[in-house]
Amino acid sequence: MDIRLDGIGHSYDDFEVMRDITLDIPSGQIVCIVGPSGCGKSTLLRFIGGLERPQIGRVLQVGDVPAGCLNPLTYIFQDFALLPWRSVSGNISLVLEDHGIRGEAAKAIIADVLDRTKLSDFARALPKQLSGGMKQRVAIARALAVNPAVMLMDEPLSALDAQTRELLMDDLVALWQRQPFTSVYVTHNLQEAVRLGHRIVVLSRRPGRIREVIEIDTPISERSWGDKVCQAKHDQLWKLMRDEARAADAELLHV
């Protein structure tokens, strides 16, 4: 299943936040969206998952939803969005209960996703007992449980410290290698984009438009720190973004 964005534009009141965004998200690829703050990257992600409606343009689902997929468009949020009163396994069973998956069937799925995210020992822990990185892994496990066609990740590593971020990036790479997933990955961190993205979409400052789409051909598993191609792409991205980011930073906030 692919996703197609067709001429998306949006304003809040008379305040235009994005204009004419047309983009294809092909199956099996990770598409990173980067841009200066306030360029509407998170809003765009909410459009893709149907949590908000764009004023102009359409978000299209191309092709059939794969079999066994409970929730085709599944988010991973920056602030984890775990229910604090449910244990790790309770948080995962939450998203299965509404699909009528209970008892043994639910247990099997929960055990599988906890194993894939290396959380098997923490099934009964409450979110307050977990570190930030573990919380985000629970959120990833929860997303895997519904077998998504597309994972919509909204700055998933931004609330974590640098070391944890590295570890989780490795985990995401490992997960993708094991079973390639389609993903839209919004971030302001260029290193994450260069590490995880097959394509990196650079948005301009407000009103957000697509400035450039950069492709990285190096397979995700072979990318590493100090890799020449990655470093070059990172520098290229930063050159593209620096002026935009500076201008965006100098803008007055209309709140």
Add this chain to the structure above:
Amino acid sequence: MSDNPRTPDSKAVAFRGGGFAPKPRRWVGVLVFVLLIAIAEWGTRTGWISALTLPRPSDVLDTFRQLYESGLLFQHLAPSLSRLVVGAIIGVSIGISVGVLIGLFSYIRSGLVPLVAAIFPIPKIALLPLFVIWFGIGEGSKYALIAFGTFTPTVVATYGAVDNVDRTLIRMGQSFGLSWWSIVRKIVLPGAMPGILSGLRISLAIAIILLVAAEMLGAEYGIGAYILEAGSLYDLERLFAGVVILSLLGVIVSAIIGVIERQLLGWRT
């Protein structure tokens, strides 16, 4: 200036943090009660508090003992407790339901918030004659008074608590395709529980206050009736014995809510 260049003058950095974080200190609460009662006992015995100002605590205890031994205590306590329980359950359950509806629906909110604000400040005692006409002189009017009194604070606490539920959790529920009812049951209600329970402390205290008012008309037995009778006779020992029972009831209710909070809200950091 120091003589030794390697160790210049040094002094410890003054501590200026700490405080502003009260911790539970066991038995201090009990100590305050014991101290106050001891002062009253000592004052009435030595005579600088006259018997008309305050009854002697030991006399109140004696009255209480008589009440217990004659079996009258339970004769008064049983109807009062049943009024309290039935009235509070009606008021709290309607209050929570209406509060959740106000928290979730724009029209209900716009329609009912002013109404709740209008009935909140009415002294419910003033409406007792009305309730007697509507629900009869029997138990009905007493249930209604207590229910009405607990309803308003519960509504206000509940919709405030629903407003404070983390919206990102609700978005999460929607993004996973949870049904409306599942979101309310599994996200909104548990998320509002801390606010609802702290509102419950207030509404149940009000229920105890209204118990006395409810027993003003048409009640032969009941703690409230007992207190009112003693009051009209200026029998201070019995009046105080009754008041002590209400206080104890308040402490017990508060302790029960404390237990429920520890059970239900252990997830809070």
